[in-house]
Amino acid sequence: MVKGRFLGMCLLLVAAAGLADGKGKGKKQGVRLLDAGRLEKFVDELPDIPVLRGYGVAERGRLVAGELAVGMYDTMWRKFHRDLPATRVFAYGASRETATVPGPTIVAMKGVPTCVTWTNHLPSHHILPFPWDPSLAAAGLGNGTGVPTVTHLHGGVQQSTSDGNSMAWFTSSFAATGPHFSSPAYEYPNQQPPRNLWYHDHAMGLTRVSILAGLLGAYRHASSVSRSPEAGARPVHHAAALMSWYPKPDAREAVVTRHIAMYKYAKKGTDEPTHMYLNGVPYTDPVTETPQEGTSELWEVINLTNDDNHPLHVHLAVFAVLKQRSLQRVDEFRDCMQGSASSGAGGRNDALACGMQRHLAGGRTRAVPRQERGWKNVFKVRPSTVATLLVRFMPLEESSGNSGRFPFDVTAGPGYVYHCHILDREDNEITCLCWFCCCCLLVSTFQRILFSNLQGQARSSAP
Structure with a gap:
């Protein structure tokens, strides 16, 4: 079937x-x-x-x-x-x-x-x-x-x-x-x-x-x-x-909390959308996430792209969706996050300073569908919501002697990425011609993830 x-x-x-x-x-x-x-x-x-x-x-x-x-x-x-x-x-x-x-x-x-x-x-x-x-x-x-x-x-x-x-x-x-x-x-x-x-x-x-x-x-x-x-x-x-027994998601395992914001940008002086960035930066910017192998992190994924769903895909890692909450007074929060960069990259991009918890207060908590509650590598983030993900940077199955390590060097090579998995948005790092198709107007970029080693030394790589 x-x-x-x-x-x-x-x-x-x-x-x-x-x-x-x-x-x-x-x-x-x-x-x-x-x-x-x-x-x-x-x-x-x-x-x-x-x-x-x-x-x-x-x-x-x-x-x-x-x-x-x-x-x-x-x-x-x-x-x-x-x-x-x-x-x-x-x-x-x-x-x-x-x-x-x-x-x-x-x-x-x-x-x-x-x-x-x-x-x-x-x-x-x-x-x-x-x-x-x-x-x-x-x-x-x-x-x-x-x-x-x-x-x-x-x-x-x-x-x-x-x-x-x-x-x-x-x-x-x-x-x-x-x-x-x-x-x-x-x-x-x-x-x-x-x-x-x-x-x-x-x-x-x-x-x-x-x-x-x-x-x-x-x-x-x-x-x-x-x-x-x-x-x-x-x-x-x-x-x-x-039906193997996999570890039950536990937010207390997280060693750090990150805020991953999705922004949509418009042509200056118009409402015509042109491109979308994660965390307000293009793909060619320096690496933004350097997780440590053998750890878990909490990712608060903030969708500030108005009416667009975004299936977020993470390479190598798996994650569990803990909750998804609706934002209140979204325009006010978005304006603070983007600052003066409403028509381009950059901006404040500081969820804590912009009062994310205050904008979540009183908002609806959406139940995670039963079919979405296991360990995953893709999840559809609804518009004007914050999805809380427990991201696991270690093998899902523990074997004797691996102590949370992958069977290869995760710091070698160009690193891993996360991105929106709508193909048009995944492809278009900056813009897309509007006559191709309507969904092309709202586009996404990759962000590379590189692992640090157990001593916390981040490996960097030129974009």
Whole structure:
């Protein structure tokens, strides 16, 4: 059921976008508009997506690390609907001939590393004719040498060099690389709790258009294997394994409280929104959060963007939503927080000095929905509310001898990010052309998170 919904949603989204075939570069192209209402429903079987085994089987059934090579290809896809022509897409696959949308399902085993070398075989220009603001950091990516890509495993727990940092992109044949690129070979330790994950393109400013073009796929993290003479090794999901006893969220564990404010900015002298920043600073500013490995923090996430919901996503860490409260006299509080920077970056950005608790007094406390009460990496923050999150910067499952440490050096590499996970807002660090789509007007930026070591020495990195 879940697999069917995932595949069906992916196929509809990519089909709608993929009928527009152009050379990009911000120019309007001829676009065949899809009238989905004219397509008969439920006439196609879901495509049989290839499965790639992300582990090896040695003598006597012993599991060993798996080695995969997965490429990104410019190809044609005929399986969106029987009444639609073949559609040009970007697709993941072990080869161009086997590339699919969604990409192949990678099956990984708990505790057995999966090593994936991601290869870029994309053309010099994007296939979707969506323009973007030339002032975006993404505008010059690749310098015309090809479409930049970098793959992120959403919900994965891995070193930041394998996390798909948005500025670790690379083009075909490595003709150009981003400032945080180190290698296309990624290692996923698979030591987190078993679950269904997904992988997707994560290049700065291009995530939305590349996912719409087809660059996404499923990653199944299983808990154990069973063997039979006919089937060999195969993953098995046990209810008992999936219902492991995880630590109960306890706010008293927090070593620090941070205030994360979301701001929307408008064109000077108008109500026309142009961009959105976290904490009033752009992505290129110095790192703002340096949590310590093995600790938990309280994050008071303040949504001051009027009528917009924002699904906040944190890489590497997990969090529990403790409560969500409505602000009173929001305009007064926002004016204090933004100060004289109502049409640009900066501002006071001091929740305590602006009396956040006073503006919460008498406000509604919204119940956290039952399905949102577990450990998560995404939560939808309602407008004009403050969501209190207990963010855990340590493995969810404790193993003997790890004492709250991850099985890799979290201070190595470019660091981790948190961001709004609405793709248009995630992409547009500064602005977005208003004619593209209405939700583009309200945009978001990344903020990088770097860990300090146990001595509290923060590792810094140039943006």
